[in-house]
Amino acid sequence: xxxxxxxxxxxxxxxxxxxxxxxxxxxxxxxxxxxxxxxxxxxxxxxxxxxxxxxxxxxxxxxxxxxxxxxxxxxxxxxxxxxxxxxxxxxxxxxxxxxxxxxxxxxxxxxxxxxxxxxxxxxxxxxxxxxxxxxxxxxxxxxxxxxxxxxxxxxxxxxxxxxxxxxxxxxxxxxxxxxxxxxxxxxxxxxxxxxxxxxxxxxxxxxxxxxxxxxxxxxxxxxxxxxxxxxxxxxxxxxxxxxxxxxxx
Amino acid sequence: xxxxxxxxxxxxxxxxxxxxxxxxxxxxxxxxxxxxxxxxxxxxxxxxxxxxxxxxxxxxxxxxxxxxxxxxxxxxxxxxxxxxxxxxxxxxxxxxxxxxxxxxxxxxxxxxxxxxxxxxxxxxxxxxxxxxxxxxxxxxxxxxxxxxxxxxxxxxxxxxxxxxxxxxxxxxxxxxxxxxxxxxxxxxxxxxxxxxxxxxxxxxxxxxxxxxxxxxxxxxxxxxxxxxxxxxxxxxxxxxxxxxxxxxxxxxxxxxxxxxxxxxxxxxxxxxxxxxxxxxxxxxxxxxxxxxxxxxxxxxxxxxxxxxxxxxxxxxxxxxxxxxxxxxxxxxxxxxxxxxxxxxxxxxxxxxxxxxxxxxxxxxxxxxxxxxxxxxxxxxxxxxxxxxxxxxxxxxxxxxxxxxxxxxxxxxxxxxxxxxxxxxxxxxxxxxxx
Ligand code: SF4
Ligand code: SF4
Numbered sequence: 001x002x003x004x005x006x007x008x009x010x011x012x013x014x015x016x017x018x019x020x021x022x023x024x025x026x027x028x029x030x031x032x033x034x035x036x037x038x039x040x041x042x043x044x045x046x047x048x049x050x051x052x053x054x055x056x057x058x059x060x061x062x063x064x065x066x067x068x069x070x071x072x073x074x075x076x077x078x079x080x081x082x083x084x085x086x087x088x089x090x091x092x093x094x095x096x097x098x099x100x101x102x103x104x105x106x107x108x109x110x111x112x113x114x115x116x117x118x119x120x121x122x123x124x125x126x127x128x129x130x131x132x133x134x135x136x137x138x139x140x141x142x143x144x145x146x147x148x149x150x151x152x153x154x155x156x157x158x159x160x161x162x163x164x165x166x167x168x169x170x171x172x173x174x175x176x177x178x179x180x181x182x183x184x185x186x187x188x189x190x191x192x193x194x195x196x197x198x199x200x201x202x203x204x205x206x207x208x209x210x211x212x213x214x215x216x217x218x219x220x221x222x223x224x225x226x227x228x229x230x231x232x233x234x235x236x237x238x239x240x241x242x243x244x245x246x247x248x249x
Numbered sequence: 250x251x252x253x254x255x256x257x258x259x260x261x262x263x264x265x266x267x268x269x270x271x272x273x274x275x276x277x278x279x280x281x282x283x284x285x286x287x288x289x290x291x292x293x294x295x296x297x298x299x300x301x302x303x304x305x306x307x308x309x310x311x312x313x314x315x316x317x318x319x320x321x322x323x324x325x326x327x328x329x330x331x332x333x334x335x336x337x338x339x340x341x342x343x344x345x346x347x348x349x350x351x352x353x354x355x356x357x358x359x360x361x362x363x364x365x366x367x368x369x370x371x372x373x374x375x376x377x378x379x380x381x382x383x384x385x386x387x388x389x390x391x392x393x394x395x396x397x398x399x400x401x402x403x404x405x406x407x408x409x410x411x412x413x414x415x416x417x418x419x420x421x422x423x424x425x426x427x428x429x430x431x432x433x434x435x436x437x438x439x440x441x442x443x444x445x446x447x448x449x450x451x452x453x454x455x456x457x458x459x460x461x462x463x464x465x466x467x468x469x470x471x472x473x474x475x476x477x478x479x480x481x482x483x484x485x486x487x488x489x490x491x492x493x494x495x496x497x498x499x500x501x502x503x504x505x506x507x508x509x510x511x512x513x514x515x516x517x518x519x520x521x522x523x524x525x526x527x528x529x530x531x532x533x534x535x536x537x538x539x540x541x542x543x544x545x546x547x548x549x550x551x552x553x554x555x556x557x558x559x560x561x562x563x564x565x566x567x568x569x570x571x572x573x574x575x576x577x578x579x580x581x582x583x584x585x586x587x588x589x590x591x592x593x594x595x596x597x598x599x600x601x602x603x604x605x606x607x608x609x610x611x612x613x614x615x616x617x618x619x620x621x622x623x624x625x626x627x628x629x630x631x632x633x634x635x636x637x638x639x640x641x642x643x644x645x646x647x648x649x650x651x652x653x654x655x656x657x658x659x660x661x662x663x664x665x666x667x668x669x670x671x672x673x674x675x676x677x678x679x680x681x682x683x
Pocket of ligand 2: 185
């Protein structure tokens with residue numbers, strides 16, 4: 001390829017697990033690097049530049065500084081990709097959005113609460129246009145590789161809009177409900193190859209909800225399997241509070 | 250000699266999370282030398298409040314991706330202590346293997362990808378792919394194998410899946426463990442020995458700077474303490490992990506969204522160097538040899554040597570993993586279900602060593618097994634005051650050097666601690682009782 005795409009990587013409010021998951025492509029990393037030029041990545045290098053073709057962004061937006069920086073990234077890039085639940089949904093950080101923010105800050109810092117500004121945790125798409133997304137917590141590696149390959153080849157990536165249960169059944173896993181556990185697979189967007197149920201653990205809903213998810217039906221199942229109404233809602237909210245309760249501005 | 254010095258490094262690179270270095274000297278008087286933490290707070294208490302004990306480790310794992318296994322272990326130990334859940338010998342051995350894998354991966358990542366570029370005077374690891382390809386390929390191979398340990402036993406290296414209160418949701422097969430052992434013996438051990446040679450060749454670039462301080466880590470009579478042990482200080486000896494608040498004393502400071510800690514002095518250090526200073530007698534022979542070759546001696550108080558201590562530990566983790574796999578296979582793997590029947594509801598502590606140092610979680614549960622109180626003290630938070638104290642001694646000592654050289658030394662200093670800023674702004678020190 002004559003012109004390698006120039007790639008930049010950014011992190012906002014998150015745990016950097018998604019970025020780390022990228023460094024964990026040890027077998028593919030050198031191949032990936034042969035197809036692109038990484039021009040900016042604070043976690044791994046010193047350089048800072050003025051424009052790039054593709055920006056990969058991890059983390060949710062939760063301070064005034066984040067909002068300013070994401071506008072800058074959007075201006076400098078051609079294609080913007082959100083990586084992981086924090087960037088795509090607001091993620092686990094968004095749990096604080098349904099608690100009065102003053103209270104949350106006071107609990108942590110007491111009278112020093114005004115030292116450190118904070119906003120509700122928002123997905124990137126609440127502030128700028130996002131072209132593609134990779135879901136998961138941490139971002140799903142197979143999905144990232146597929147998207148990456150499609151972008152480098154100039155193809156349109158495909159994304160599934162069906163439940164994790166479908167992938168789980170295809171893998172012939174024992175359903176964790178059979179073991180007396182609960183699971184959010186029935187309402188969660190596929191694309192992870194039912195990774196958690198394949199290791200005997202329940203799906204926590206980290207990839208977000210499928211379109212038209214039947215939330216009332218899901219809550220009913222959870223309650224039938226022993227959770228209180230409040231607990232059932234809490235399990236669903238873990239990653240999906242912005243979607244279930246509406247993004248709070 | 251410059252008597253005025255003004256350094257500001259915004260969003261320091263090659264560390265986890267966002268921090269600034271600020272140094273101010275006027276007419277020979279040092280007014281300020283500190284690491285400012287500007288990472289956005291994430292308010293984990295809001296996520297944990299009222300949640301079931303099944304979810305605690307899933308949530309606290311997300312405090313930090315790179316330390317996710319360590320957070321899970323501390324979290325599970327705290328939950329099991331609070332709920333009176335006994336775990337089996339097999340569970341403990343599998344957790345130790347996961348801990349070794351995570352320590353290996355993190356120490357290798359830091360030494361090769363984040364610290365080594367400074368020793369070679371380049372801005373990142375990427376130029377090294379062209380100039381030192383065999384070293385980069387070796388580093389990637391070691392990291393891959395360390396992550397394989399997490400993938401096989403934990404289901405995933407970042408935010409592992411299978412570790413739950415009371416045990417594991419899936420037990421690895423004997424074949425999987427044998428394959429890990431084969432790779433550890435055939436690939437990791439030779440790669441470790443080569444790493445020691447590489448680091449020995451670079452060690453000349455490590456700044457000569459010393460500051461006497463207090464070192465705190467876990468210590469155990471049985472082994473080089475990582476998974477479990479008592480809290481040990483070079484100043485005052487060992488205490489039980491339930492006494493952790495006495496050894497941390499968290500407090501808010503204005504220049505950092507992460508709290509600072511102190512024990513017997515104004516600051517203390519945790520991490521690989523602290524563990525080495527407290528526990529070097531428990532290292533395996535290959536790791537002891539490596540320490541000698543790399544000029545690392547017990548009682549070392551050069552913080553830059555933390556990177557070297559990480560390399561030494563990598564060797565110990567690799568060889569001890571082989572020993573643990575042998576024991577597990579000899580005992581025969583049992584398909585155990587996790588023990589999740591609480592025998593009490595109360596408060597529990599989990600203390601464990603994560604790559605960056607000692608980590609504490611403390612939880613209180615109500616009678617329904619829901620979280621009412623949580624506290625979590627992170628290694629990087631514990632190191633922040635020590636980093637500030639190092640800077641205050643370093644700047645006047647090296648004031649003859651140029652501003653650029655001093656800035657580089659300060660950046661290298663902060664990187665040597667391998668700080669995890671995402672972790673340190675977790676913000677979890679709260680009572681939920683209304
Ligand atoms: S999506 Fe999950 S793994 Fe990724 S940054 Fe957020 S908390 Fe971390
Ligand atoms: S384990 Fe979860 S994802 Fe798999 S079939 Fe059962 S409910 Fe669906």
